[in-house]
Amino acid sequence: MAKTLRIRCPDCGATLNVDAKTGAVLSHERPARRAAGLDLGQASAQLRRQEDERNQRYAEAVEQHRHRDRILGQKFDEAVRRARKDPNLPLPPRDIDLD
Secondary structure (H helix, E strand, C coil): CCCEEEEECCCCCCEEEEECCCCCEEEEECCCCCCCCCCHHHHHHHHHHHHHHHHHHHHHHHHHHHCHHHHHHHHHHHHHHHHHHCCCCCCCCCHHHHC
16 A cells, blocks of 8 residues: 555645555645736726626515515415315424424
8 A cells, every 4th residue: 555645636736645544744735826817907897797796686685585574475375275275184293293
């Protein structure tokens, strides 16, 4: 069996040399740096798009929360209507029945 194991990190791409017996990291080799893909103007435009997307998602969440009570009320009314329509529906188990 090998005395050391070479393991590549799936997250950062670094290579770790690990002692097989103790599990201690013996050495760490950083991955080669990649060239930056964006210039400053592109990066700022990307940040603005991300901010707009965050603001849009927040507005949607606020709108859903605003209508939450009405939707839950409609679901409850529908469940009551189904229960009255078919009185033979089984009751949900009680906590004491689960023991």
